[in-house]
Amino acid sequence: MEAAAGGLCGSGPPLLLSEGEQQCYSELFARCAGASGGGPGPGPPEAARAAPGATTAAAGPVADLFRASQLPAETLHQITELCGAKRVGYFGLTQFYVALKLIAAAQSGLPVRIESIKCELPLPRFMMSKTDAEIRFGNTAELHGTKVQIPYLITEKNTFKRIDDEDKQETQSPSMSPLASPPSSPPHYQRVPLSHGYSKLRSSTEQMHSAPYEARQPLVPPEGPSSGGPGAKPPRHQASLIRSFSVERELQDNSTSYPDEPWRITEEQREYYVNQFRSLQPDPSSFISGSVAKNFFTKSKLSIPELSYIWELSDADCDGALTLPEFCAAFHLIVARKNGYPLPEGLPPTLQPEYLQAAFPKPKWECALFDSYSESVPANQQPRDLNRMEKLSIKDMADFPVPTQDVTGDDKQALKSATDEALPKDMSEDSATPKDSNSLKARPRSRSYSSTSIEEAMKRGEDPPTPPPRPQKTHSRASSLDLNKVFQPSVPASKSGLLPPPPALPPRPCPSQSEQASEAEVHPQLNRAPSQAAESSPTKKEIAYSQPPSKPIRRKFRPENQATENQEPSTIVSGPAPVATVKTHPAVQKQSSKQKKAIQTAIRKNKEANAVLARLNSELQQQLKEVHQERIALENQLEQLRPVTVL
């Protein structure tokens, strides 16, 4: 989204404003900008025309204005996003005009898209229930209210870069840090659905906690009446607020069939959840096992009974594993709980897996399914989601062939794919897409890379004499990471493979020796061609396995990991040195930059391999647990089968 806005504001389509529009917009802008001055200067028309170059409009009056447009808050936020104010952090002239245009488009019933503003539109209508003086007055009060409100919101979610209070936000520690492993890009709109009602309430600090709590209890928006409760606002502001809010609420009810805003997952949240899901489980169509999810959710520092309850709510089919929609629902519930929402008695309709799957299909991976889902999507979300998802799906379809070509992990191809990465990034209009397409590209590349390296290593592992049956199991496991269709059938197969006892292990050389030997072997390789660093890592693994240690699984992976880690520093160290000595001077700089790229690629690849191996490890641990349980069950059976001797 942000790239889209950036693209728009940077070199976007020129805004075609008619004269009337120009006049109206500049007036509005001046009004907002003038009010933002804080001083008593209202925005008379002449001042408006005289100062079109006012730098920014404060977000307070702007937000007010937008709300006066009687559009649902979601649309408003979308507009804010689209016009680029989120990206740049303020409402500049361009952003403001674009926003007004979008409001006009939304009010005419057009979907909120950049293209909508290109056509002829009527002027946006604002329910100006306030005079200029009121706006000024109300704005200062609102600004105060906004600022007062923000700390609560920040302690709530803290990750929302509210336009008018960015500095405050950054001083607070994120409440999502336990969960958010990539805290740098938390969803901007996490705050939105949860405190959707709160932005309307504008209550004072001490009442924020109580009033929202009560308001949230029925999970319906009776926020109109409850907004009358906290009386710490100027009455006319309140009255206008209630009026505008009630209108908005009607609009809201018309547009959405689910009034329980805190349980609705926005697009940004959804992406965040999906990314988290992917970090736990590469395939979005597969599911996360119970133990993995447990470890992950335990990081949220909620109490175990609460987590247990959340799991109960979200695991609809009670299979002990979370599919993507279930995971999103669970994550959302956890997020809500951490922010003070009481847990619902039953799973809210917006968090039902069917709803989540329909509203947010998994188009990045399955575009065919998306077509079938598009009919079931509720109509109001359809234009927004469809357009966005279409873009995503089309682009991702185009992106898919690109990374799959770079399977072998050759550096040159990796560099090329890096440049290919850059291209779709420029093309994309959604900021979500580059993020996802990057991860998208990273995923197939890492998976395919891991498949080649691990499979080769596994095959090598089976060459030496008396291979234990376990490597076969890991082989199927490793490949199952990539061939997710094989995931299910491979599990019982691997389990059965474990039952026969492994044969006697032949004596094996010291692993350190093997590593040193392999390192020594690798060094000449590195000295020869630093650009083949990525290739040498699979080679190195092969060398490590050519020593015939038929080790158990963990040993196999440890040397692999160690090999990988040893190779990284050695690559870095030995890389530049041979480059300087071997190559001639004129080519040194070119080589070193090429070298750097190669090193970085190698590092990245190694990191990906590490991640893959870490995943493998966790999966194997899981398997181990299951095997233990099986064993216990079998022992039980054995006990029963044994004749009763003691009576």
Next chain:
Amino acid sequence: MAVCVAVIAKENYPLYIRSVPTENELKFHYMVHTSLDVVDEKISAMGKALVDQRELYLGLLYPTEDYKVYGYVTNSKVKFVMVVDSSNTALRDNEIRSVSMFRKLHNSYTDVMCNPFYNPGDRIQSRAFDGMVTSMMIQVC
């Protein structure tokens, strides 16, 4: 239909016990406790055939003056004990009813088990399980 429902772990301590009339809970606890001996007797007598569903259901453990106690054991030696009011004649077709009710209990129990945050051996605090048991017990009156 049940007046009291209890889930007993393999080591014969209760994971979950709940009765409808809040008075005389202790009496129900005692009854459940004594019924465990009967359950153990039936299990040991059964021998190998534990996989069959019919064997999971132990049937009437013993009748008392007011109540009947039914038992059910799972493959992992978790026992479900249900105390039913004798005057409740709707449970005449006890095989079907008990099988269905114990089946529901068993399903709910496996759902609780599937929750990764539940450690086997903890007391069952699942609200879904509670709800299911309440539905079974409310049917009485």
